Amino acid sequence: MYILIKKGKNIFGDYVTEKNTFLNIDNLTEESFGDIRENAVENGRLIKQAFEGSFDIVVKKGYCNGKCVVFANCDGLCNSQKIADNAIRPILSYKGELPEDSPLDFIADRIICGTEQKKETSLDNAIMQLLRGTLLIFLEGQKECIIFGVQNIPERAITEPDTEVQEFGSREGFTENIKTNLTLVRKRLCTTNFKIEMLETGKTGKTRVLICYMKGRVNPDTLEEVRSRLQGLNIDMVLGAGYLRKTLDTKRKSLFTMVGETQRPDTFAAKLCEGKVGLIIDGTPFALVVPRLFIENFQTLDDYVNRPFYAAFMRSVRILAFLISVFLPGVFVSIGLFHQEMLPDDMLYNIVIMESNTLFTLTIEALIIHFIYEIVREAGLRMPKTVGHAISIVGALVIGDAAVTAGLIGAPMLIVVALTAICSLVSSDVYQPIAILRIVFILIGGSTGLYGIVIGAAVFVISLASMTDYGVPFLAPLTPYDKALFRDSVFRLSNEKLGARIFDINGLKMTKEEGKNVNDA
Amino acid sequence: MLKDRATPSQFFSLLYLSVLSSIFMYIADRRVSVAQTDSLLRPLVFAVISIVAFLPMCYLMNKYKVFSQEQRNELSKSKMFKIISVLYGVVYFFDALITAARFDLFASSELFPDKDMTFFLVGLIIVCCFLSHLGLGGLSRASTVFLMIVVLATGFAALTLFQEVDFLNFTPVFENGVTDFAKDSLYFSIQASEIGTIPLVVSNIKGNVKKNYFLWSILSAVSFSVILFFVVGTLGEFADTQLFPTYAAISLAEFGLFERLDALETAIWILCIVVKLTFFIYIIVRTFSFSFKKINKHRKLFSAFIGVAIASILVFVSSNIVRFSFVSSAAVAIGVYVVPVIILPAILIGVNFIYDRRKNYEKN
Amino acid sequence: MRKIKIVTVFLLCLFCVTLFSSCEKPGTELSELMIMQGIGIDFENDIYTVTVEILNNEQSGSPGGDGTSENKTKIYSAKGETVSEALRKLTEKSGNEPLFAHNRVVVLGEKAINRDLRDVIDFFERDYDSRVSQLICVAKNSSAEDLIRAELFKDGVKCEILENMLEEGYNNSIIPRVRIIDAVNHLKDATSGLCIPAVSVQKNGENENYFLDGCGVFGADGKFLKYIDSATAEGLAFLNDTVKKGYITAHISDKGKATFLINKGTTSFEIIEDDGVLKYNMKIKLSCDLDEIEGQENFKNDTEILNALQKGVGESICKKVENTFVSLQNTPSSDVIRFGKRLRLENLDLYNTLADDWGNIFPEIKLSVTVETTIRRIGEETFNSQKEIS
Incomplete structure (x- = not known):
């Protein structure tokens, strides 16, 4: 990972940029302060020096039975009331003797009261902890300090996630706080088998990442793979879940990803129970789940709450919507340009009359209107919420009525695009590939007709079928077909039929042992 | 290699699609009449011949299982094997060429007769070269999906055609005598040259190959018969006037308001062509890279070369109908079937025999 | 590897450019189509005359037909030495590309039936675009052109009326149904002749209308033999099963x-x-x-x-x-x-x-x-x- 730094001034300046140089992450260094000194005041000074006098770093000196005590914390990340009540006041007002050996333990065990406290000898680590919202307590003559947990990191309330709306699911969603997120999962998985490992990623950001899994269900290979990929990660900052996606995904060039993303703790817990590995990342409400199958894009939690027949129906509707949103504009363009004979007489007549007044060929029409749609959509996403109505009115008027009356596009094309746009919103997880594929298929359909579209679709399916990550084929359990798991994929059988069986991703894993090597020639 | 791994059902669905493509693009030949009830029986002979032709390959595969890994490695290093491997590659190169040429004729007579299809075909070959890199695993897995689509689409068309079947379109069985029937059947049977590839890829197929092969040949024969039943039943003697009788039959299918479904059906059949061509290119690259270390290093470059070779020969062939009739002549078809299915396995068995003899001799 | 990528991208660009450039226009715009509804074939003095009814797709206004006084169809005629030549010549008249796929009926004029039927329908057999299931009928006592140009009561597609009449006649077991494919099948058979429904035009005051007028009988060699009247034709459905x-x-x-x-x-x-x-x-x-x-x-x-x-x-x-x-x-x-x-x-x-x-x-x-x-x-x-x- 490189950060681009432009050397020199721009062309209007004194000298012209010769070459772009990159700042290599591997060269990034931080000042080291070594171990904690015996002099408590010195430690306080070093901390001040480390932050070069940032005003939010608070260092306070006091005395406990004649011995100097230095408290350091980062204002804003901690609860000041808690610091005063639980640490400073008991220490400073302590009148008794401090024992000669391990006085810090005495303070920790007898004087201050709190649940989270530990000792640290390295000043660097202590500073790290300071930035996580803890209080550091240095005592004169001790080469250690107490790290006292008084975090009060500002966070958003738990709200319903707006990207994954469920009709019948819980209304809780992940927040940006890693602990809250963990709590939300923990309360759904009351078992000792639920294991968590913590990693820090990012050279500068040092973002905490929790690797969550269910012991006994997760495949050790998958877990090891995730671990090693994260440890090998060379990145400056992790500001969102997507930052980790590129190392977790091996097929980086593919439009589809085998790394799932969720904002819902219930979905997250369910995926862990299927034997997958989950990642909760500090500072983002999106958790990652690996591996993810293609069919999961069309499954929702509601499917398990609804009646099976309805769930099965809705799943097929979602798949149909996906197919429509990818192929319909391309197919329409190709039929209009190449296969007019496929349309029934009256339909052809009506379409011909309506299209005969337009300016462009069908391909160009389809492209124009899709670009307009994407622009309107992007504007709707980024603009201030207060102008939302204005955009939708303009969008509706421009795309809808005016374009048809002006003869820019035909009414049939408008219907096709409108249907496509609505369908593409059904499975929001695959919106990105859909938006790209749609344009690709319009181009193919407009140049080579249905035959080109089918060849394109073949490429699409074969490349999806050849995707395997963490040993699991992306299109499973559709192909390779797995009878047991298929019953909860495209459709879902009733709970009685599924019985006590749980969807287990490990059933799909391909082992690495080689087949019989008969005449390889 | 994990990416080349396939189950027998996946692999045989690939082979099934591959042979289906020859019935979809079945070219009415002056030598063999389609519009006869006999054509419905020819696939039965096809099944029998396919099963018989499989026996030597079966023996070969069984024999190799007995050897230890070292023996196998030693064997596969021998020059003999490398030459045979290249021969396989050359034969399937011709096969790919024939398939592409036949599709070219099909495309330029039925798909877009008034357009220049060269670019379309070149595009198809580029696509197949690319897909052949994704490995046998992906291709066979995708084949199961394609199989469903093709069978559903063709079955649907057959259902809509059912009302068009006329008893008077059939002819008496063995009207031209049994000898003619046998000859035509043999000619019909040699379309499935794909079966020669089984020994090449069997190491990637985990499961019971023999049982699945048996099922495959029966199912292929039955589906050929069903398709030909509709061709003969709906078209009658008209089938003989058409270059592509299966296509002509499908163009009769109509469903409610939709009176022409042929574009949709042929589009779906193209899936078979994509699978077949991709599989052949995969086999060519695999056989050549087995024999030449350099090719093994630059597989992508080599497959691009194969693509360019097929495309340029194709452009040469397709510009003249006479050249095409040479490519699709009986002699070439027989050669492409007989060499990989009978001759090369026979040579391998012979080599085996000599190898065994020599080993016994050394022991004694 | 990099070189291969560049070559591939170059080839793909070439592919797209060629397809999108004007020299090889992909597909045909809908408004440039000449959508055939019926084709009439006449033959005189060794010259074929074809008369086609095509959809009027340059109509302004809504497709419902209200608010416009234009006809739904147009009729063109052209001459040529073969059927194909005459049909292709139509492009010169209408400026659009013919689309045979939606053709409903082929009408054989009184004089065209005296030719060998096999020659007349060869084009429809061979051309990929034309459906083999389009119906054939014979214009009795008139030319195909007169039949297609008849002034009917109803405004609409004349050949659609003709097609519906032929279909209904077949469904009511009055006349046989003859499609291109049936004609070929009968004529390929050494012994079978062919019976094609005949349609006449009847003057009815100012206007004209069509009626089914028996069948024209063709021999196994494709030669016209005679007409049979409607009453006689009624037994054909039973004989043909x-x-x-x-x-x-x-x-x-x-x-x-x-x-x-x-x-x-x-x-x-x-x-x-x-x-x-x-x-x-x-x-x-x-x-x-x-x-x-x-x-x-x-x-x-x-x-x-x-x-x-x-x-x-x-x-x-x-x-x-x-x-x-x-x-x-x-x-x-x-x-x-x-x-x-x-x-x-x-x-x-x-x-x-x-x-x-x-x-x-x-x-x-x-x-x-x-x-x-x-x-x-x-x-x-x-x-x-x-x-x-x-």
């Missing part, structure tokens, strides 16, 4: 008449050779509903009526079939009912000996007809309802 629906009026033992709606009808044949004379035993199974009956009070009871009705239907059908068959036998080599093919399927050896001389053997064939009628329903009224009221 293509009875679908339709009606039949029977005379019941001189006591009255009754009309039936046919539900289902099948015909089977048994071929017997007796001293060099071929005998076809034809068995018709018919299921029908009573639609109207007169003179029912003359019968004693229901069973008697039913028996009489069944007998009446049988006699009526026998008469029809006999009428048709005799009319066909009067002309040599007019085996339009494919008796030769039936013999080929049933007795190949005998067929092989007779096939060469089939034209002369066909008139000698003896036909015996057995009709098995089932009356399924008698309608909403009982038989003796009128009696009870009186």
Whole structure:
């Protein structure tokens, strides 16, 4: 990972940029302060020096039975009331003797009261902890300090996630706080088998990442793979879940990803129970789940709450919507340009009359209107919420009525695009590939007709079928077909039929042992 | 290699699609009449011949299982094997060429007769070269999906055609005598040259190959018969006037308001062509890279070369109908079937025999 | 690797550029199509004249037709040495590209039928775009051009009306259905002739209208033989085993008449050779509903009526079939009912000996007809309802 730094001034300046140089992450260094000194005041000074006098770093000196005590914390990340009540006041007002050996333990065990406290000898680590919202307590003559947990990191309330709306699911969603997120999962998985490992990623950001899994269900290979990929990660900052996606995904060039993303703790817990590995990342409400199958894009939690027949129906509707949103504009363009004979007489007549007044060929029409749609959509996403109505009115008027009356596009094309746009919103997880594929298929359909579209679709399916990550084929359990798991994929059988069986991703894993090597020639 | 791994059902669905493509693009030949009830029986002979032709390959595969890994490695290093491997590659190169040429004729007579299809075909070959890199695993897995689509689409068309079947379109069985029937059947049977590839890829197929092969040949024969039943039943003697009788039959299918479904059906059949061509290119690259270390290093470059070779020969062939009739002549078809299915396995068995003899001799 | 990528991208760009450049325009714009609805073929002085009805796709306004006074279709004619040439010449007149896929009917003019039928329809067999299921009919006593240019009462697609008439005629078992594919099948068969429905134009005051006017009979060699009238053509459906629906009026033992709606009808044949004379035993199974009956009070009871009705239907059908068959036998080599093919399927050896001389053997064939009628329903009224009221 490189950060681009432009050397020199721009062309209007004194000298012209010769070459772009990159700042290599591997060269990034931080000042080291070594171990904690015996002099408590010195430690306080070093901390001040480390932050070069940032005003939010608070260092306070006091005395406990004649011995100097230095408290350091980062204002804003901690609860000041808690610091005063639980640490400073008991220490400073302590009148008794401090024992000669391990006085810090005495303070920790007898004087201050709190649940989270530990000792640290390295000043660097202590500073790290300071930035996580803890209080550091240095005592004169001790080469250690107490790290006292008084975090009060500002966070958003738990709200319903707006990207994954469920009709019948819980209304809780992940927040940006890693602990809250963990709590939300923990309360759904009351078992000792639920294991968590913590990693820090990012050279500068040092973002905490929790690797969550269910012991006994997760495949050790998958877990090891995730671990090693994260440890090998060379990145400056992790500001969102997507930052980790590129190392977790091996097929980086593919439009589809085998790394799932969720904002819902219930979905997250369910995926862990299927034997997958989950990642909760500090500072983002999106958790990652690996591996993810293609069919999961069309499954929702509601499917398990609804009646099976309805769930099965809705799943097929979602798949149909996906197919429509990818192929319909391309197919329409190709039929209009190449296969007019496929349309029934009256339909052809009506379409011909309506299209005969337009300016462009069908391909160009389809492209124009899709670009307009994407622009309107992007504007709707980024603009201030207060102008939302204005955009939708303009969008509706421009795309809808005016374009048809002006003869820019035909009414049939408008219907096709409108249907496509609505369908593409059904499975929001695959919106990105859909938006790209749609344009690709319009181009193919407009140049080579249905035959080109089918060849394109073949490429699409074969490349999806050849995707395997963490040993699991992306299109499973559709192909390779797995009878047991298929019953909860495209459709879902009733709970009685599924019985006590749980969807287990490990059933799909391909082992690495080689087949019989008969005449390889 | 994990990416080349396939189950027998996946692999045989690939082979099934591959042979289906020859019935979809079945070219009415002056030598063999389609519009006869006999054509419905020819696939039965096809099944029998396919099963018989499989026996030597079966023996070969069984024999190799007995050897230890070292023996196998030693064997596969021998020059003999490398030459045979290249021969396989050359034969399937011709096969790919024939398939592409036949599709070219099909495309330029039925798909877009008034357009220049060269670019379309070149595009198809580029696509197949690319897909052949994704490995046998992906291709066979995708084949199961394609199989469903093709069978559903063709079955649907057959259902809509059912009302068009006329008893008077059939002819008496063995009207031209049994000898003619046998000859035509043999000619019909040699379309499935794909079966020669089984020994090449069997190491990637985990499961019971023999049982699945048996099922495959029966199912292929039955589906050929069903398709030909509709061709003969709906078209009658008209089938003989058409270059592509299966296509002509499908163009009769109509469903409610939709009176022409042929574009949709042929589009779906193209899936078979994509699978077949991709599989052949995969086999060519695999056989050549087995024999030449350099090719093994630059597989992508080599497959691009194969693509360019097929495309340029194709452009040469397709510009003249006479050249095409040479490519699709009986002699070439027989050669492409007989060499990989009978001759090369026979040579391998012979080599085996000599190898065994020599080993016994050394022991004694 | 990098080089390969560059080459691939270059090839793809070339591919796209060639397809999108104007030199090879991909596809045809809908507004540039000449959507054929019907094709009429005339032949005079060694020149073909084709008349086509095409959809008027340059119409302004809504497709519903309201708010515009323009016609839904246009008619063009062109001449050429072959059918194909004449059709291609149409492009010069309309400026659009022809689309044969939606063609509904091919009308053969009075003079065109004197040509070998195989030559006339070869284009439709060969051209990929044209459907093999389009219908053929003969313009009786007029040219195909006159038929297509007829001034009808209704505004609309004339060939659609024509197509509907032919389809309905077939569904009511009045005329046979002849598509391109049927024509080819009959003519490929060494023994079979062909019977193509004939349509005439009738002057009706200011306007004209179409009506089905029997059939034109073609020999096995594709040559036109003669016309048969509508009444004669009615037996063809039974002889061809293509009875679908339709009606039949029977005379019941001189006591009255009754009309039936046919539900289902099948015909089977048994071929017997007796001293060099071929005998076809034809068995018709018919299921029908009573639609109207007169003179029912003359019968004693229901069973008697039913028996009489069944007998009446049988006699009526026998008469029809006999009428048709005799009319066909009067002309040599007019085996339009494919008796030769039936013999080929049933007795190949005998067929092989007779096939060469089939034209002369066909008139000698003896036909015996057995009709098995089932009356399924008698309608909403009982038989003796009128009696009870009186």
